[in-house]
Amino acid sequence: MSQWLAQVIDRASTVDDWLNGPRQQALATLKEQSWPTRRTEAWRYTSLHALENLALPAAVSEDVSAPVVAGLDSIDLLFVNGELRTDIGAIAWPEGVRVSALNAADASMRDAAQAVFNMVKPERHLFGLVNDVLATEGVVIDIAAGASIEQPIRIINLATAGVESHHRVLVRLGDEAKATVIEHGSGSGASMNTSFAEYAIGKKAVLEHYRFALHGGAVIHMGGSHFRLDEAAKMNSTLVGYGSEVSRIDVDIHHAGEHAFAKFNAIYLLAPKEHFDLHSNIEHAVPNGTTEENARGIVGDKARAVFNGRIHIHRDAQKTLAELNNRNLLLSRGGYIATKPELEIYADDVQCAHGATVAEIDEKSLYYLQTRGIERSQALVMLNFGFIQELVSQMPNRALADWLAPQLRARFEAMESR
């Protein structure tokens, strides 16, 4: 066991709040965990060495204003190192939404929270358990059945240097409710943070979701977004990740009700020497579910990307349609990508496809661009970036797409020119 984890367990015993019940359970599970090594399958390609004897520098004050997204009319909740800086009470919330800080939840919000807390996220995630026992900060969002919330709710979490923080997001969408939630994380100073979100999506409810893990530098970021879909629920999620010292995100999508639909797109764009690890796990527990997953990444020099995409189709989950595609581009021979699609199918009447590729440029497309006078090197930039841009264009929110595209492009061009 690492010193750091021993310390987490010590600290957990001092946490005392209304979530004690599930926290104690998580703590018991956490104590049974062994610290991952290279032989631990889920951590095979991601070293936790940097965390073993974590010694963060002294905290420094940093600019903590929320990143502005032009044209995005969102309700913003700003957290700095997990601590809420926005006055939730001062916001004119649309009808049908109730929102509370995790540590200020009243009785009815506690009920909402308890219906979600650890009811969606599987207990196998080590840092999920850490978050379970330490995250006293965060937000609970409860959307009433049938409510359609037009304005996106953006949960911003800035990590500043020298701080370890743990942050939790709990969202319940009532039956036939509709909402957009954006988890927006950033920061690049030496820090350690965990950020886990759980979404319980009711019957015929529709969730539009974004997770931006725009960290960098010496940040150690461990996070997860976990979804449970009830009957005929729909979700459309886009994850955008930059790498950092170590970044790891786990996504779980659980089809708990029939005829649910999940679309999940992931983009990762790693500058030199960054590390990013995405594990996604789709559980088709019941028949007639659909999942479309597309993960695409570009990996810079000496950067390391890990993608593990599992689809698990249970014995009874007949008529499942599931597709998983992962494409990667290495910008130099010094880059590294470990990609592993995993299909486990126990039902016989399903349509399931998966594919993973590394560094394939379509020669026909390259030729076409060149016949229009575009130099080969420039054409390569356009095509390489184009394959990420394709997923950006699929984001339902135009303002977010327009904000993201030039940033990704600038990041990509800086990577190319090195």
Added chain:
Amino acid sequence: MLTIKDLHASVEDKVILKGLNLTVKPGEVHAIMGPNGAGKSTLGYVLSGRDGYEVDSGKIEFDGRDMLGMEVDERAQAGLFLAFQYPVEIPGVSNMEFMKESVNAVRKERGEDPMTAAEFLKVAKAACQQVNLPLEFLKRGVNEGFSGGEKKRNEIMQMILLEPKLCILDESDSGLDIDALKVVANGVNSQRDGKRSFIVVTHYQRLLDFIEPDFVHILADGKIVKSGGPELAKEVEASGYAWLGEHQEASA
């Protein structure tokens, strides 16, 4: 403008062009007709410089320059344009971004300043209107989800924007209904200014009803076997390519 002398070319060691000669002067429109497998599309690819299309011997001179030493993009910058029979779809690269890069690459070669986004948008809109493509096509991925006709019109729009010296149209009529054909033909005719030259490659005479050629050549088994005026196209229309069999035997 273009001089091709005794051109022999092969694809994957299969000889396709077997001694092709062609001279195109400024402002001329040449139609190249011929049966399937004669080497019509290969000619376009060889002229454009596509990888895998090997020139075994012969010469291609374009606008006074030896074209064989030039890269694909250099040929385009020098004023060669190939409108494809099957334009490729490139999702993720917007038509707008693509054409702006392209126009500015060609302008750079001509010693002109790059266009600003606003300037480009203006000319792009006009070109779109000219070929009857809705403006929203500029925002879509290159040819992404376009119908066959829309792809062909997109090619002609690119041609209008790039203002090339020599345009090669590779079966731009294939798969088009009569209305789409007229749009394509009108786009081409609008670019005939007495200086710009065209090579119109087609299997059928139909397109030549709308784009009137100065010369018609019959390409068979890798070389031009007969040349004439517009009346030659009508002969082909009436009698097909069956007579080539005799001719090929005679010339063998």
